[in-house]
Amino acid sequence: MHVQLGRVPALVISSAKAAEKIMKSHDQYFSSRPESSIANRIVYGCKDLAFAPYGEYWRQMRKVCVLHLLSVKRVQSFRCVREEEVANMVADLRSLSSSSGGPVNLSEALVVLTNDVFCRVAFGRKFNRGGDPNCLQAMLVEFLDLLGTFDVGDFIPSLAWVSRLNGFNARVRKNVEELDACFERVIEEHIQCRRDCDDRGNILDVLLALQNDSSVGVALSRDSIKALILDMFVAGTESVHAVIDWAMVELIKHPETMMAVRDEVDRNIKTGEMITEDDIGTMNYLKMVVKEVLRLHPPFPLLLPRESIEEVELFGHNLPSKMRIFINAWAIGRDPESWEDPEEFYPERFANIAVDFKGKDFELIPFGAGRRSCPGIHFAMPMIDLAIANLLRHFDWELPEGRTGEELDMNEGTSGHRKSRLLVIAKPRLG
Numbered sequence: 001m002h003v004q005l006g007r008v009p010a011l012v013i014s015s016a017k018a019a020e021k022i023m024k025s026h027d028q029y030f031s032s033r034p035e036s037s038i039a040n041r042i043v044y045g046c047k048d049l050a051f052a053p054y055g056e057y058w059r060q061m062r063k064v065c066v067l068h069l070l071s072v073k074r075v076q077s078f079r080c081v082r083e084e085e086v087a088n089m090v091a092d093l094r095s096l097s098s099s100s101g102g103p104v105n106l107s108e109a110l111v112v113l114t115n116d117v118f119c120r121v122a123f124g125r126k127f128n129r130g131g132d133p134n135c136l137q138a139m140l141v142e143f144l145d146l147l148g149t150f151d152v153g154d155f156i157p158s159l160a161w162v163s164r165l166n167g168f169n170a171r172v173r174k175n176v177e178e179l180d181a182c183f184e185r186v187i188e189e190h191i192q193c194r195r196d197c198d199d200r201g202n203i204l205d206v207l208l209a210l211q212n213d214s215s216v217g218v219a220l221s222r223d224s225i226k227a228l229i230l231d232m233f234v235a236g237t238e239s240v241h242a243v244i245d246w247a248m249v250e251l252i253k254h255p256e257t258m259m260a261v262r263d264e265v266d267r268n269i270k271t272g273e274m275i276t277e278d279d280i281g282t283m284n285y286l287k288m289v290v291k292e293v294l295r296l297h298p299p300f301p302l303l304l305p306r307e308s309i310e311e312v313e314l315f316g317h318n319l320p321s322k323m324r325i326f327i328n329a330w331a332i333g334r335d336p337e338s339w340e341d342p343e344e345f346y347p348e349r350f351a352n353i354a355v356d357f358k359g360k361d362f363e364l365i366p367f368g369a370g371r372r373s374c375p376g377i378h379f380a381m382p383m384i385d386l387a388i389a390n391l392l393r394h395f396d397w398e399l400p401e402g403r404t405g406e407e408l409d410m411n412e413g414t415s416g417h418r419k420s421r422l423l424v425i426a427k428p429r430l431g
């Protein structure tokens with residue numbers, strides 16, 4: 001579908017076949033990101049990876065990400081962080097539910113979980129709890145809100161004054177200054193610590209060490225480092241807690257499926273009471289459930305926008321250079337051409353079909369595909385599986401006031417999140 005957004009021509013892709021053409025056979029022409037004045041101001045002139053235009057800088061930053069920050073070895077090295085923080089969440093929910101006896105805000109607990117994991121992974125310590133005066137979590141919430149705002153000036157330049165007048169530009173300025181001051185403080189702390197100890201594995205330390213590594217093909221400036229760290233938070237935290245949240249909603253709505261996953265979880269635990277990442281390896285039904293959640297509720301329903309880098313002939317049309325491309329992963333995941341009973345939550349469908357979400361099967365592309373596909377998939381998946389398995393292992397879940405799953409609000413808010421917070425009674429099962 002062709003849409004004209006002010007002066008910007010845009011193409012919305014809503015079928016697996018067309019997505020394959022864009023992200024596989026013609027990927028090299030559609031691998032840039034459109035210029036966005038918000039991203040430009042807020043992510044250090046797009047010196048990150050996610051918003052960087054296609055080209056040598058992006059290529060080198062992608063290498064840094066894939067080889068050094070999100071390699072299998074690095075992701076594995078953060079395993080104890082994921083396991084400890086999931087254990088902390090379980091302990092918090094247990095004490096909250098026994099002290100109040102009422103519902104807990106599970107959505108909020110998941111936000112805290114993902115933020116704590118990413119703070120420890122990025123900086124080696126947590127920031128948000130314990131009353132940090134410059135609360136990073138609040139800054140990031142504002143950051144994401146600003147990033148998701150439609151800036152009319154990008155599409156109709158003569159209306160750029162609207163953002164000045166309605167206070168939007170001032171909000172952006174304040175957020176940029178606050179985040180930058182926070183990152184500068186943390187970087188200085190890390191530089192001081194590195195003088196005493198040179199083997200520290202968090203992402204910021206790795207990036208600081210790479211600044212002096214001549215094999216890295218890009219000058220890693222302070223701004224590049226801060227921009228990459230922001231990418232991790234933006235791309236990683238929101239998406240991961242949105243998926244866990246939707247999974248719990250679907251399981252509460254489908255109690256038989258929840259019981260079947262829990263049986264599998266109980267059967268596969270090897271030692272102790274906490275499920276570990278080793279236990280998860282053999283939980284095939286849980287993996288089908290997560291796939292089904294990603295099919296119905298991709299956290300980025302339109303992925304991240306792409307832009308054509310030159311004129312291309314496709315679908316019998318000449319597509320101009322700088323055309324904006326939205327891939328509607330949400331519609332593709334519900335396309336009756338690809339899926340039987342597409343609106344049904346039915347994880348068993350994956351028992352008989354070899355469709356995966358890693359970017360080879362275009363009917364299921366929550367992580368995108370091709371050159372710009374998500375490099376964080378191997379970080380995200382164990383964390384999602386681990387959190388769901390432990391939530392089911394440790395609690396019975398019920399809606400308050402005898403409500404049934406059918407009454408749950410299934411509407412999406414901005415981005416791929418559920419609109420409402422998940423308030424639910426968590427009854428401890430063990431001990």
Ligand code: HEM
Nearest residue numbers: 049050235236239303304366367368369372373374376380
């Ligand atoms: C359920 C979790 C996640 C989902 C569904 C997801 C999805 C996506 C999608 C759809 C894209 C754009 C793909 C495209 O244009 O084809 C993307 C890009 C990206 N993701 Fe993820 N993501 C997730 C988790 C993560 C995590 C945990 C990280 C980092 C720790 C991460 C880092 C990135 C980065 C840096 C990019 C930009 C890549 C580029 O432009 O070259 N993501 N992700």
